[in-house]
Amino acid sequence: MQDHIHEKFEEREDERAILEIELLTDYLDKFSLVNSREELVDLSREIFEQKLPSQYTGLYLWNEEEQRLIMMVATGFSDEERIEAERTAMDRHVGQVYRSGEPILIDDTFDPNAVWSKDSKRNFKVRTRLVMPVKSFNRTVGVFIIASDKPNKFSTLEKSIFNVICKIAGYIYHHLDQLEKSESQNRKLADLALIATKTSNNVIIANRLGQIEWVNDAFIKQTGYSMEESIGQTPGKLLNNSLSPLETRIALREAISEGKHIKTEVTNQTKSGQTYTNEIDITPVLDDDGKVLKYISVQKDVTEKNQFVEELRTSSLKLKEINNRFETIAKFSRIGIWEWDVIENKTFWSDIAFQVFGVKNQIHDDMFTYWQSLIHPDDFERTLHSTYSLVEGKVNMVEAQYRSIDEAGQIRHLRGLTYMERDDNGQNLKMIGSVVDVSNEIIAANTLSTSEAKYRDIFNNNVAGVFRTTVEGQILDVNKSFLKTFGYEKEELRSTGLNKLYFSEQDREVYISELKVKGRLQNYFLRTRHKSGSAMDLLINVQLVHSDGESLVEGTLMDISEIRRAERKVQSSEMLFRGIFDNNLAGVFLVNSEGKIVDGNKSAAQILGVDGVFNEHDYHFSDFILSREKWDKIQNLIAENKIPASFRLQIMPLQGLNGLDVLLTCNQVELEGLGNCQLFTAIDTSEADLLNQKLIESEKRYRDLFENSLEIIQSFGPEGNLIFCNQKWFNTLGYTEEESTKMNLFDIIVPEEHEHCHNLFERVLNGESVQNIDVTFIGKTGNRVELNGNVVPMLKNGKMESTHSFFRDVSIEKKQKQAIEDQRKFYEKVLENVPAEISILDKDQTFLYLNPVSIASVSPRSNSVGKRLYDRLIEIGRTKEEVEYRIGKFKDAERLRTVVSFEENLQTMQGSQKTIMRQFFPLFDDQCKLDLMISVGTDVTELEDNRRRLLDNNEELRKVNHELDRFVYSVSHDLRAPIASVKGLLTLMRENEASDEVKKTYVDMMNTVMDRMDHVIFEILDYSRNSRLEVVAEKMDIVNLVKGAVNTYRHFSTKPVLLEVEENIQSEFYADSRRIQSVLNNLISNAIKYSLKGPQDIQLKVSVHVNSESLKLIISDNGEGIRESYIEKIFDMFYRASNTSSGSGLGLYICREVLKKLDGTISVKSEEGKGTSFTVMVPNSIPVK
Amino acid sequence: MKHIILIDDDSISNFVNSQLLLQTRFVEDVKSIESAEEAIEHFEKIKQGTEGLPDLVLVDIRMPVMDGFTLAEELLQRFPELKGNVLFYFLSSSLDPKDEERSNNHPLSSGFLRKPLSKAYLEQVFR
Secondary structure (H helix, E strand, O other): OHHHHHHHHHHOHHHHHHHHHHHHHHHHHHHHOOOOHHHHHHHHHHHHHHHOOOOOOOEEEEEOOOOEEEEEEOOOOOHHHHHHHHHHHOOHHHHHHHHHOOOEEEEOOOOOOOOEOOOHHHOOEOOEEEEEEEEEOOEEEEEEEEEEOOOOOOOHHHHHHHHHHHHHHHHHHHHHHHHHHHHHHHHHHHHHHHHHHHOOOEEEEEEOOOOEEEEOHHHHHHHOOOHHHHOOOOHHHHOOHHHOOHHHHHHHHHHHHHOOOEEEEEEEEOOOOOEEEEEEEEEEEEOOOOOEEEEEEEEEEOOOHHHHHHHHHHHHHHHHHHHHHHHHHHHHOOOEEEEEEOOOOEEEEOHHHHHHHOOOOOOOOOHHHHHHHHEOHHHHHHHHHHHHHHHOOOOOEEEEEEEEEOOOOOEEEEEEEEEEEEOOOOOEEEEEEEEEEOHHHHHHHHHHHHHHHHHHHHHHHOOOEEEEEEOOOOEEEEOHHHHHHHOOOHHHHHHHOOHHHEOOHHHHHHHHHHHHHHOEEEEEEEEEEOOOOOEEEEEEEEEEEEEOOEEEEEEEEEEOHHHHHHHHHHHHOHHHHHHHHHHOOOEEEEEEOOOEEEEEOHHHHHHHOOOOOHHHOOOEHHHHEOOHHHHHHHHHHHHOOOOOOOEEEEEOOOOOOOOEEEEEEEEEEEEOOOEEEEEEEEEEOHHHHHHHHHHHHHHHHHHHHHHHOOOEEEEEOOOOEEEEEOHHHHHHHOOOHHHHOOOEHHHOEOHHHHHHHHHHHHHHHOOOOEEEEEEEEEOOOOOEEEEEEEEEEEEEOOEEEEEEEEEEEOHHHHHHHHHHHHHHHHHHHHHHHOOOEEEEEEOOOEEEEEOHHHHOOOOOHHHHOOOEHHHHHHHOOOOHHHHHHHHHHHHHHHHHOOOEEEEEEEEOOOOOEEEEEEEEEEEEOOOOOEEEEEEEEEEOHHHHHHHHHHHHHHHHHHHHHHHHHHHHHHHHHHHHHHHHHHHHHHHHHHHOOOOHHHHHHHHHHHHHHHHHHHHHHHHHHHHHHHHHOOOOOEEEOHHHHHHHHHHHHHHHOOOOEEEEEEEEEOOOEEEOHHHHHHHHHHHHHHHHHOOOOOOOOEEEEEEEEEOOOEEEEEEEEOOOOOOHHHHOOOOOOOOOOOOOOOOOOOHHHHHHHHHHHOOOEEEEEEEOOOEEEEEEEEEOOOOOO | OOEEEEEOOOHHHHHHHHHHHHHOOOOOEEEEEOOHHHHHHHHHHHHHOOOOOOOEEEEEOOOOOOOHHHHHHHHHHHOHHHOOOOEEEEEEOOOOHHHHHHHHHOOOOOEEEEOOOOHHHHHHHHO
């Protein structure tokens, strides 16, 4: 069989295809009979072992996705050695073939670990492996590995055999797949059958006429009918369903006749006559065309169902109980519950629900619309929208917060949770919701946010002065409030320090020493001086902080001078007293000599937690005081009239839980009607403490942000003076803090941008924010920093106070941009200058880019970019065929996902022909869709021309070769002919008893023949010498040579030879003497050989003319002459024009060749029967002296 | 196969070959002709009945003026009745396969004989 295949294949190409089909059909027939996996593997093995030439290993069906060997055949590995086989056969090449679907050839020649077949018959060292994809329905399903001990590649013939085997393997895989599928289907059916048999439900399978085909055990058990009794019967008749209601029976019959699914309850009778009620579910089984094949009926005994109903009732009672409980809970938790039965449009609202909405407890016809009417107009749309999304089934539950308006017109904040109950088909059943009143929460939250805003406001406006100083009074940082409080500019304080702010040196000493001792002063009262010189009373919270081994003072302060002033005015002016007294924020009250509070303002009442009408009550100040000891001391001091400026006491308000820290001052006053009194002012400092603390924290926070910002932040005043800047500013520009204080905006801007920045600054000063501006700063060391950012104006009370700038260092960014730009330019330059047509097209064949070469003076580039390939080519005058050809190639490259090369012959604008080698390189995106197409065209016109020239040369060579061939054959003929004659003569001599005379004749003949042969050899030598040897010019005497030649060849004829020479020698003659000699010999011997038959003498006339230019030689004879029709041919190789003598036909050919070589000429004139005249012209090669 | 015509410009070759032919059992006479022109004249005579029709004609391929192939062509033109009635062999010492091919393909040709001829060769061919 193997040999047969080989023979067949060698015959013809198309027979191979026929054989392939034959083989395939043969085996496909066999495969169609296979019924099990084992049989399939056996058959495959048989085929492969027969078909595979013995030096090859066999088939591995490898599934790359599952990474397992599905089958192996004819490999020599046993099933137990499967893992070894997998390791041996599978390497990266397999995966490659699997993915690409293309076969590859692997050279294992140099691999010491190359695969060895395990088969004893095929035990060899692998040199080459061919890995071929096995395809089933165009999907690669396996690989076929053919290993050979031949180091060479596989022949086409072998490959086509493998092809057949691969195809068969593909079918095997398909078959195997089908087999596995049908096995699993059978298993599934078996499972189903098992379920049907074992289920406690009663199952009937009936044919399309309703006749029973099969019943399960449960049916037999329930009805008492056996399988045999049931088959062929209709269930209705067998089980006597006449007890079922008429409509049920009609419905059943209709469903069966129409092939519909039905679910109902039927009452049947068992064989023994017992009735039972079953829930029956009949499902038709349809074929592909929708026709009924079978009915499957599943029946459930619902006798038990009644029990279930009972249980349901019980549980629903339980449910009710639970509901009640829930109701109760809802009531107390103030959760309103409502329910809307979508199907029956019934609505229920719990009592609480009405209360939550603040409306009358009354169900309306359309509660939904009623509910809508309660919603606050601003929230209406939003709330309704979320409810509709629930109705439309988009969501199952919505949570909404909205406002409603109650009957009293009050707004209520409600939060609702609504849930939609749906059936299995997604049909809305019931909407259930809860609703609670969250007004209180909302209000609390609002309050909170209000107060938050307030605090923010306080901070923003920096009511409190915040300061950070050294212990020595050097200012580190103070806020604006601080400055405002004192009326100084920051700069003034920076240079002079803080000491001048104290009211007196003594005040300062006390304050500092106390601070040093305690580390922290709370609500310290300090007397200070305004810039104007006026005294101020400050309330200070301050602490000592240790940072970097240095002690700093941090604190906040508040001006309470007003309060103090008020106190003082109280002393002096009764009139003023009342007004200030009442309106003063500090609490002010009078205590008489008995310690009773006789009067006080509202603030005092607040602090003490009493109503404002002091004189109606009997309040004793000492009753409010918690810090009794301190109070006693102070009272003593007061008695001694050594009243301290202020003192702090803890006071317990009458209505209140917590004590208050109150700052008090006390003054002795004498008032009319009241006698000696003590006037107290009281400030509750508890809140202030807290506030201060918060302020410090947030200040810190903001400061951190400011200082650590990666942006350069700076603020300039309207005159361009630097107000402040952050650390980044210092780091970037390199100025010290001290230097910075004297800097002007334009000091840090590079000079070339001054004008531009000046304009910008003007705009900002006019209240405009400028965004995204580029500016270059110059640092202390002259370093340039490129920045980008925004500048905003800061207004205060409608007046321009300062500008704030936020800049980002973009130097590096710019450098990177520049680098990218440079790179782009580089590539562009390369593209623009590369001597090839390069263009880029998108997937729609639209030009994105064309380099100058590809424009080739056709049209401006911009005109082509954006154009479609087709349009552009037509526009530049390509024919429709050319355009379609190129578009076809474009599509090929896209489809084949690879480079496509092709040649185009084009007419240039100048009219010449051009050959372009064009290549399309497709680029694909992540989704493997065509992204870009790069087209590269190279002008290969010159190459193509060279190729043509080469072809021409080849043709010439072939001609020369042919001539050479002819020459060799002719020469061999001319040499063999004499030999043949000699051999013949020798035979004659040997075989016949010839007389001596005859023998002598034979020897003479041989001699003649050998002479001729000798002559031929001479001529060949002449010929070869002429073609081979260099031309050497030497001095020659032509006349002598002529005479010599005539003497040499005289004996050719028996007749006398008469020579007549006419000479005209004007110059010495130089030429290649050997060659000239050869020409003379040929011409003269011819003249003698071909003389006329007859008695007359041979007459030769030779004319020799030599001048400095040339030799002209004419040799004329009176011989037989040449027939006119042959004259053309006489110089041809091997041409013989005469029957007279048997020359070789080379003589004149050699003459012509020699004269060609000497740049001379030869011509002939002849008349048949009269004579011939040859004229030879040879240039005189006199050496130049 | 009694009467034979031998056409060859080489007289010695002609002599040798006619001797060889005469030594074979089946040849009675050999007419040697040394040029194509003479051969045509001879066939003209055969046509006129003054010469007898040969059984076998041997023609040398390489002859001056008119070579063997041209002669065969000429004979076929002038005496088409030769075809089928006379054995016509080309004769040459040429080793050029083209000569042999041309000889075998000529309509008048019965085959190609390579020189030198020998009795054994001739007997083998004409048996």
